Amino acid sequence: MVDFAIYALTIIAVWAVMAISLNIQFGMTGLVNFGQILPFAIGAYAVGIATELDAPWWAGALAGLVAAPLAGLLVILPARRSSQDYWALITLGFGELFRLTMLNVPSIAGGADGVTVSRLGDRNLALGLSLALLLVAYLAAQRIGNGPLGRFLRVIREDEVLAATLGRNPMSYRSTVTAVSWMMAGAAGVLYAYVIGYIAPTSFLVTDTFIVWTAVILGGPGRNIGVVIGAAILILMSVSTRFLADWSGLPSDLVANLRLALFGLVLVLMFLFRPEGLFPETRRIRDVDGR
Amino acid sequence: MLTVADVSLAFGGFQALRGVGMTAGAGEIVGLVGPNGSGKSTLLNVIAGLYLPDAGEVGLDGAPLPLGRIEAVAQRGVGRTFQVPRLAQRLSVFDNMMVGATDQPGERLFDLFLRPARVAAAEARAAERATAVLRRLDLLHKANSLAGSLSGGQQKLLTMGVLLMSEPKLMLLDEPAAGVNPVLIAQQVDFLRALREEGKAIIVVEHNMDMISRLCDRVYVLDAGVIIAEGTPAEVRANELVVRSYLGQPA
Numbered sequence: 001m002v003d004f005a006i007y008a009l010t011i012i013a014v015w016a017v018m019a020i021s022l023n024i025q026f027g028m029t030g031l032v033n034f035g036q037i038l039p040f041a042i043g044a045y046a047v048g049i050a051t052e053l054d055a056p057w058w059a060g061a062l063a064g065l066v067a068a069p070l071a072g073l074l075v076i077l078p079a080r081r082s083s084q085d086y087w088a089l090i091t092l093g094f095g096e097l098f099r100l101t102m103l104n105v106p107s108i109a110g111g112a113d114g115v116t117v118s119r120l121g122d123r124n125l126a127l128g129l130s131l132a133l134l135l136v137a138y139l140a141a142q143r144i145g146n147g148p149l150g151r152f153l154r155v156i157r158e159d160e161v162l163a164a165t166l167g168r169n170p171m172s173y174r175s176t177v178t179a180v181s182w183m184m185a186g187a188a189g190v191l192y193a194y195v196i197g198y199i200a201p202t203s204f205l206v207t208d209t210f211i212v213w214t215a216v217i218l219g220g221p222g223r224n225i226g227v228v229i230g231a232a233i234l235i236l237m238s239v240s241t242r243f244l245a246d247w248s249g250l251p252s253d254l255v256a257n258l259r260l261a262l263f264g265l266v267l268v269l270m271f272l273f274r275p276e277g278l279f280p281e282t283r284r285i286r287d288v289d290g291r
Numbered sequence: 292m293l294t295v296a297d298v299s300l301a302f303g304g305f306q307a308l309r310g311v312g313m314t315a316g317a318g319e320i321v322g323l324v325g326p327n328g329s330g331k332s333t334l335l336n337v338i339a340g341l342y343l344p345d346a347g348e349v350g351l352d353g354a355p356l357p358l359g360r361i362e363a364v365a366q367r368g369v370g371r372t373f374q375v376p377r378l379a380q381r382l383s384v385f386d387n388m389m390v391g392a393t394d395q396p397g398e399r400l401f402d403l404f405l406r407p408a409r410v411a412a413a414e415a416r417a418a419e420r421a422t423a424v425l426r427r428l429d430l431l432h433k434a435n436s437l438a439g440s441l442s443g444g445q446q447k448l449l450t451m452g453v454l455l456m457s458e459p460k461l462m463l464l465d466e467p468a469a470g471v472n473p474v475l476i477a478q479q480v481d482f483l484r485a486l487r488e489e490g491k492a493i494i495v496v497e498h499n500m501d502m503i504s505r506l507c508d509r510v511y512v513l514d515a516g517v518i519i520a521e522g523t524p525a526e527v528r529a530n531e532l533v534v535r536s537y538l539g540q541p542a
Contacts, residue, residue, distance in 0.1 A: 143404060148389070148397030148414065151382070155390050158379040165339065165377070167365035167393055167457060176400060286385045288422055288434045 006123050010195055012235045013130035014188050017137045019215040019227040021184035024141050026213075027221035027281070028150055029177050030157030032088040035075070035095030036212050039068035039182035041204035043189025045102065048115035048199040057118075061190045068186025069179040076178050080171055095209065103201040114200025117193050126195045133191055134228070137184045141224045144180070146284070153177060154222070207260060211238075214263045217270050220277025229279065237262065292317050292492045293461055298337055298347030307333045308344070308516045315461065315492045320483060322503040322524065323496045325513035326537050331496040332374065334513070335463045338494075339371040340364030351461065366393075370459035374466045374496075376446040380439030384430060384449060387438045388421035389414075391456025417456070424452045429478065444471035448479065461492045468499040480506055500528070500538070512537060 018040060025031040043064035050060025075094045079087050102109055109115050120126040144150050156163045156170045163170045193199050211234060219230025238259060245255040270277065293315040300308045308330045315321040323331050336342045338349055343359030350356060357363040378387050394417070396402035397410035425431040428448045433441060441449060447467055454462055464483075468476045476499070483493060483506060497503050503510060504524040512520040512527055514536045520527050527533055 140404075144400075147403050148395050148410065149400070149403055151386050152390055152395070152398050154382055154386075155379045158381060159377050161341070161361070162377040162379065164361035165365055165371055166390060166453075167362050168398075169362045173398070180400070281381075283381075283383045283435070283437060284386060285435050286383070286418070288385065288425075288431055 003123065006127050008235065008239050010123075010127045010130045011239075012232050013127070013134040014192050014195065015212070015215065015235050016134050016228040016231040017184055017188040017191075018212045019219065019231040020134075020137045020141045020224055021181040021188070022212050022216050023221065023224060023227045024144060024153075024177055024184075025181045027216060027223070027227065028145055028157065029153040029174060031174060031177070032085075033091045033181075034088045034206070034209055034213075035091030035093070036181075036185060037204045037206070037209040038075070038091070038095040038098055039072060039185035040189035040192065040208075041095070041098055041102075042068045042071055043186035043191075044193040044199045044203070045109055045189075046186075047117055047190055047193035048109045051117045052109065052115060057194075060193075064186045064190040065183060068189070069183040072178040072182030073175055076174065092206065092209075095204075096206065099201050099204050102204075109199065112201060114198055117197050117199060119197025120194045126191075130191055130195070133187055137187070138224055138228065140180070140184075145222070145224060149173075149176075210267075211263060214267050216277075217275075218266055218278060220279040220281060222281030223277065223279045226277050226279030226281075230277070234263065234266075292352060293338070293494075294348075294350045295334070295338065296348045296350075298334070298344045298349065300333060300337060300342060300344045306516055308337070311347070311513070311516070311518055313511050313518065313521075315494050317460070317492050318487055318490045319509065320487050320493045320495060320507050322507035322510035323494055323513065324498070324500070324503060324510060324527075324537065329513040329537075330516040331513055332465055333516075335371060335465055335494070335496060338364075338461075339369060339463055365457070368458075368460035369463065370454040370457055370461070371463040372447070372450040372454060372465055372467065374469065376443070376450045378438040378446060378449060378453070380437065382438060383435050384425070384438050384441065385418075385421060385434040387449060387453055388425060388456055389417050391453035392417035392420065393457050420456060421452075424455050428452050428482065444475040447471055448475065448482075451479075451482070455486075459491070461494070462486070464493065464495045464497075466496055466498065468497055468502045476502060500524075504528070 018036065022033065022036045025033050046064035046067055047060035050063060075091060079090045103112055153173060156173055160170050215231040215234045216227045218233060220226030241255050241259045245252045295311060295313045298308055298311045311334060325331055333342065337344050340357065340359055340361040340363065348355055349358060351367055351369065356367060394413055396406065396413050402410055422431065425434055430445060430448060438449060467479055480502060486493060495506065507524055510522065510524050510527045511518050512533045519536065520530045520533045
């Protein structure tokens with residue numbers, strides 16, 4: 001049971017980093033990214049490919065940390081002149097493109113069979129690393145969100161034309177945010193690969209992107225601590241469905257599908273009744289001597 | 292300061308501007324009037340870089356403005372407000388003011404993480420200016436309200452304040468008085484006059500002829516994309532063409 005708790009906490013930390021990475025893109029900047037699983041997958045596959053090449057562990061980690069933000073900048077290139085709706089489609093498309101390539105070209109990383117990575121043997125170390133990554137990602141996101149950069153990102157979210165009339169190029173801010181966000185997600189992917197010890201295309205489905213989205217919308221878009229709690233709630237719900245399956249005797253794939261339906265329900269209910277999330281974005285209060 | 296020469300722009304088959312020329316100097320308030328659809332806002336959009344004209348030139352201080360590039364025009368010192376106020380609605384009034392400042396080291400990752408002292412100093416400078424401008428606009432007591440919660444008139448005042456944070460040379464104001472109560476209009480007039488004294492060039496698009504008369508040094512009248520008259524407010528009001536096309540028959 002202790003082992004399971006450590007495992008659950010590790011996974012929560014990894015997904016909380018994902019939620020933060022989407023939060024600075026969507027929550028703060030308003031970028032609708034339906035392919036946030038892509039940088040995660042790139043991070044994980046970098047580890048997988050490095051393992052296949054017998055490269056040291058840090059080479060894979062470094063490759064993941066560099067490749068993910070670069071891929072982000074590449075993906076948003078075609079979105080440069082497009083409106084928000086296309087961002088969703090373009091990011092979704094690139095995510096699937098990567099997954100299907102990995103699935104269908106076994107020479108890269110084992111195709112559907114995937115790659116086995118030397119797993120972090122020490123579970124406590126895995127937990128420690130995950131929590132450390134979460135802390136770094138959280139502090140960085142807080143510094144961005146509470147500072148001048150986050151303030152301007154929110155202007156872009158509210159009104160892009162206004163952002164441009166203020167003399168700044170919204171696209172360069174989006175590029176910055178995307179690079180930071182994808183690096184975080186890439187780091188989460190690297191860690192995930194070493195924690196799970198196995199990488200296959202089935203781990204990087206569109207539904208995984210939507211789990212991150214559900215975490216952000218449940219927790220509160222724009223609020224870092226909110227999305228971390230959102231991720232924690234979702235992952236706890238997710239792991240507890242396993243116990244439900246054992247207890248109820250229902251087939252496990254039925255329970256897995258029910259779990260996705262439950263996430264969908266969470267999403268719908270939040271949109272209907274609390275679109276600002278459980279922990280809404282706060283406004284900064286200034287101490288000004290009003291008259 | 293500003294020279295607009297021979298600007299033409301068509302949207303599909305609709306000729307919005309035909310060979311329009313105008314000027315505005317430092318310390319001058321220029322009015323732009325005309326019937327709805329005559330091309331006033333379109334002209335402002337061309338100057339501000341929102342629209343790329345089919346022909347013509349726009350220059351500021353003798354150098355051409357980068358047409359069609361909003362942020363580049365803004366960086367040259369041209370600020371624009373909109374008929375429907377554009378604000379970050381879910382940010383506080385004070386934060387809206389703060390983003391108006393142009394010196395923002397804290398918007399760059401490097402400075403944000405590695406030079407906190409520099410970021411803090413720039414923030415303090417901007418905050419001081421924002422407080423001063425808000426006080427001048429009589430909006431300081433609203434500093435912590437969400438911009439979206441202000442009345443329409445207050446939002447228009449706030450957009451002017453945001454504009455001032457960037458210390459523009461030329462301000463383009465699109466219908467600042469529309470839907471604003473008379474007290475706030477009087478406040479705007481005083482405020483704009485004070486800005487004129489500070490040497491700013493201001494172009495005002497407005498239907499409120501009373502405001503135009505009280506405020507403007509010169510007025511251009513647009514009709515169907517053509518400038519049909521130019522002169523002092525009194526001259527323009529007496530112009531027969533203007534009366535026929537825009538102001539209506541005198542009683």
